[in-house]
Amino acid sequence: LFDSLADQAALAIERIELVADVDRARLAAEADRLRSALLTSISHDLRTPLAAIMGAAEALRDYPDAIAAGDRIELLSTVIDESERLHRFIANLLDMTRIESGAMQPNASLHYVGDVVGTALRRAAKILAEHRVEVGIPPELPMIRLDPVLFEQVLFNLLDNAAKYAPQGTAIRIEGWADGGSVVLQVMDEGPGIPPADLERVFDSFYRVRKADHVRAGTGLGLSICRGFVEAMGGTIRAGNRTDRSGAVFTIKMPASADVAMLEDLP
Numbered sequence: 063l064f065d066s067l068a069d070q071a072a073l074a075i076e077r078i079e080l081v082a083d084v085d086r087a088r089l090a091a092e093a094d095r096l097r098s099a100l101l102t103s104i105s106h107d108l109r110t111p112l113a114a115i116m117g118a119a120e121a122l123r124d125y126p127d128a129i130a131a132g133d134r135i136e137l138l139s140t141v142i143d144e145s146e147r148l149h150r151f152i153a154n155l156l157d158m159t160r161i162e163s164g165a166m167q168p169n170a171s172l173h174y175v176g177d178v179v180g181t182a183l184r185r186a187a188k189i190l191a192e193h194r195v196e197v198g199i200p201p202e203l204p205m206i207r208l209d210p211v212l213f214e215q216v217l218f219n220l221l222d223n224a225a226k227y228a229p230q231g232t233a234i235r236i237e238g239w240a241d242g243g244s245v246v247l248q249v250m251d252e253g254p255g256i257p258p259a260d261l262e263r264v265f266d267s268f269y270r271v272r273k274a275d276h277v278r279a280g281t282g283l284g285l286s287i288c289r290g291f292v293e294a295m296g297g298t299i300r301a302g303n304r305t306d307r308s309g310a311v312f313t314i315k316m317p318a319s320a321d322v323a324m325l326e327d328l329p
């Protein structure tokens with residue numbers, strides 16, 4: 063009896079190990095697939111602007127006399143714009159690496175959210191030129207502890223997306239309010255919105271909802287950086303859709319600073 067039990071146990075263990083091997087193999091295959099998808103995506107994002115830069119630079123070198131002055135300026139602008147895009151992409155990759163390795167060290171201080179929104183809007187003025195921007199942030203909101211550089215980048219990325227995905231002439235709205243011990247900030251647009259199944263996945267690196275989103279000037283890293291930065295500052299960010307009409311809504315929730323309330327309580 064003992065022998066047969068031992069045999070059965072040995073068989074069971076063997077079977078468990080087989081299953082574990084299959085699982086391990088499946089996980090390794092999935093990791094490989096993700097890694098190669100990531101590399102394909104990165105190569106694509108690097109190759110597209112590089113091809114444009116090379117095309118423009120070669121035209122300028124090979125046909126110096128055949129190109130009219132106006133066209134020359136346009137080709138040089140392509141070189142500059144696409145170089146900026148590469149620069150942004152590499153900066154984003156570095157930010158992502160810092161977030162993922164836990165090396166993100168926010169430099170936090172107390173700020174009124176309206177001030178930070180104002181700075182982000184000034185920085186984004188060029189990309190927002192084709193949209194109407196509406197801001198509803200009451201001045202009496204409590205201060206929040208944040209790193210202004212990181213927070214402005216988060217707002218910039220959200221505004222950049224709203225401008226990219228919502229049609230020209232539509233409104234982009236930023237609203238803020240106090241909610242218990244938090245300050246909530248919302249950026250909403252009048253674009254196509256985000257399919258419910260993708261609301262979480264849009265925060266993954268390189269995830270894009272529509273195939274066509276690839277060809278736009280984005281890096282596919284904007285929202286994952288937003289989440290990494292907001293969480294590093296102790297807040298949360300989530301994506302949703304408007305209920306009153308089509309459009310995406312991004313909601314940031316930051317803890318309101320208790321030390322400020324204490325300061326304001328002083329006589």
Ligand code: ADP
Nearest residue numbers: 223227264270271275280281282283284285310
């Ligand atoms: P990208 O550089 O492609 O914009 P992001 O990480 O910023 O990368 O966004 C990921 C994807 O989420 C986008 O490719 C797009 O499909 C979707 N998305 C982001 N913001 C919006 C928005 N405001 N409206 C509709 N879709 C959006």
